Amino acid sequence: VRIHPDGSVVRIRDVGRTELGTEFYDVEAFYNGKPAAALAIRQAPGANALDTADAVKKKMEEMSRYFPPGVKVIYPYDTTPFVRVAINEVVKTLFEAILLVFLVMWLFMGNIRATLIPTIAVPVVLLGAFAVLGLFGFSINMLTMFAMVLAIGLLVDDAIVVVENVERIMSEEGLSPREATAKSMDQITSALIGIGLVLSAVFGPMAFFGGSTGVIYRQFSVTIIASMLLSVLVALILTPVLCASLLKPVSKGNEAAETGIPFLRPFFRRFDRVFFGVRDRYVRLVGHSLARKVRYLVVYVLFVGGIGFLFLRLPTAYLPDEDQGILYSQILMPTGSTLSQTQAVADEVQRHFLEIEKEAVESCLTISGIGFSGRAQNNGMVFTKLRDWKRRKRPDLKAQAVAGRAMAAFSRDRKAMVFAFPPPAVIELGNARGVDFQLLDRGGLGHSALRNARNQLLGMAMRDPRLTKVRPNGMEDVSEYRVDVDWEKAGALGVPITSIHDTIAAVFGSSYVNDFIQGGRVKRVYLQADAPYRMLPKDLEKLYVRNTSGKMVPFASFASTRWTTGSPRLERFNGFPSMSIWGESAPGRSSGEAMRAMEEITAKLPKGIGFDWAGLSYQERMGTAQGPILYAFSILVIFLCVAALYESWTIPLVNLLMLPLGVLGAVVATTLRGFPNDVYFQIGFLTTMGLSTKNAILIIQFIKEQRRHGVELVEATLAAVRIRFRPVIMTSLAFFFGTLPLAIATGAGAGAMNAIGTAVTGGMLSATVIDLVFIPLFFVVISRLFEKKRPRLSPASSSASTDTPEVS
Secondary structure, rough: EEEEOOOOOOHHHHHHHOOOOOOOOOOOOEOEEEOOOOOOOOOOOOOHHHHHHHHHHHHHHHHHHOOOOOOOOOOOOOOOHHHHHHHHHHHHHHHHHHHHHHHHHHHOOOOHHHHHHHHHHHHHHHHHHHHHHHOOOOOHHHHHHHHHHHHHHHHHHHHHHHHHHHHHHHHOOOOHHHHHHHHHHHHHHHHHHHHHHHHHHHHHHHHHHOHHHHHHHHHHHHHHHHHHHHHHHHHHHHHHHHHHHHOOOOOOOOHHHOOOOOHHHHHHHHHHHHHHHHHHHHHHHHHHHOOOHHHHHHHHHHHHHHHHHHHHHHOOOHHHHHHHHOOEEEOOOOOOOOHHHHHHHHHHHHHHHHHHHHOOOEEEEEEEEEOOEEEEEEEEEEEEEOHHHOOOOOHHHHHHHHHHHHHHOOOOOOOOEEEEEOOOOOHHHHOOEEEEEEEOOOOOOOOHHHHHHHHHHHHHHHHHEEEEEEEEEOOEEEEEEEEEEEEHHHOOOOHHHHHHHHHHHHHHEEEEEEEEEEEEEEEEEEEEEOHHHOOOOOHHHHHHEOOOOEEEEEEEHHHHEEEEEEOOEEEEEEEEEEEEEEEOOOOOOOOHHHEEEEEEEEOOOOOOOEEEEEEHHHHHHHHHHHHHHHHHHHHHHHHHHHHHHHHOOOOOHHHHHHHHHHHHHHHHHHHHHHOEEEEHHHHHHHHHHHHHHHHHHHHHHHHHHHHHHHHHHHHHHHHHHHHHHHHHHHHHOOOOOOHHHOOOOOOOOOOHHHHHHHHHHHHHHHHHHHHHHHHHHHHHHHHHHOHHHHOOHHHHHHHHHOOOOOOO
């Protein structure tokens, strides 16, 4: 320590002692009851999660060769297995969708050659879409794969329309495949281009939204637009070539099924008879609606009213909950609890999961001394890793069920508050699942008033049936031993401020001195008072501080001490003093309802107390506000595209009037399954709007074709619906069965797949069943309405023209 003038030496052993220990003693970690050193690693912004995890594991495997005997690396908390399994599930769903689409096409065409032509378009378009994704810097992830599954049903539509029309022409007119293909492309090229442009335009506005919602929208937007445009190109370039070369000639009056597999011909003949019978009944129904327009218009108004009623009652959320194979547990001990007491509660939590829930749980990592709200001895958390999804197929082994039973068990513990919950759908946006709420002191009322308002809010939240697990995510006020320094006295005694701070820090905390090397490793040296000399408040009064003259001055000569209370951590949110509160929606309620409940409760608090949202709650509020803007943009773009396609301002009204009928199925299906209005519902909502427009274009195009040949309006309409019934049903069922695997998916990622699959399959059903009746009805009504307002032609001009007036 020092050398005296007489040569004597004062060593550390003369005034203290040295020992080897850990750098920090305020955090303890245990893995399945065994001591552990927990290390958290987060990926850098823009990094790929799977690549990062692989790189970390590879590096740890290299380093583990140098670990002491008995020490090994375990990964008790890893988010990448969920990503891998979820992507594999989506890939499996993709192949299921392709198979179902193939079977639907084969059923209707009855000809394996004709079925193969649209099927060939699938890999061509998908490979092209992947190339476009790479060009835009996107990766293959769950969102882009969801979009691929949605695109399966859409991208075969164009090829189906081409093949079906070629077969119809060969059957009705007896033309060769080459001649029929040429005539078919003359009839449907504009419709194909229009469908591609409209569907692309529907998803176009999604690419320009901001925030995390915009990131999700963008993945779908780019993927589906790329798939649709490539699908149109394939239908215009590759599909006609395949039709002309692969299809066999069909005798006039025969169906294409006659050229199919011999032993299946009786089945396909029977199917065609049944289908054509359904088509004839449909045509009669359309004729019935055209004769009783007012009655059907009243039904339409009732439909729209029902849609509005159901849509407004649909609860809101941001993203669906997912079973990610992990559970969080938050431990909040009473103020003043020691680390050992916190660890004892953590051990009880671990025992519950490893013993009572052993069928669902693989391992537990307990950490005491640190929690989601900060670093303190009375905070703790437990990371519970669940077994593989294949071993947890029963509903009672799902993450939410395990967390529910754990909450019931922990609620009986009076020593601490313990909350078990699954992680949020997007972990990068916070740790709160449900409600991430910030209570703000906007009026400058002070810390005590803010704390009282928080306690008042928690009390009201406990009684609200829409909320559960509402808890503070912060540190409670604790007893503090305050040191008041008389700076004038300290200055008079020559005691520098830095010396006072350094002395208190070194004695009661620790002071870093330097490094030393042991066993080839660099270790730190810390200076600290021995435990018996820093246990009591009065030990502070025994301190001496060196002044500028080198003399030791008693601490009590310039400072006094007293007990007080205060917060160990002061938070500010958007510049205001704040307190963080987490909560969840009660069973059967949505996060949107829970957020509305928190807003209503906050309105009852004293004036000057405000609130704001953070994490997923903030994103949900932003997404909810963006939804109507997105719908309005898409509707506007649909109107303009159809107006440009038909060079008419009136025909697009038919398309707009069809949009609510497709939405009806999406809303009803989502309501029946108890799903909320979230981001995936909104994507399904837009997809349904595009599909309704597609059906309208397919039918209206042929009505206009008939009108150009001088056919009367009603007769042209009935002829068009008869011709277009088969391709509309084929494309709709292909899309329905292509997305059905999403709606019924289970396992990892099922929450998102079910949400989007339910919306689009329900919307597809209503867009097909109901739209097919109302599209011809509204076309006739609008055509007659606007034809009556057109100026009459002069006799000269009338005799010079033989064409039937068109809608414009």
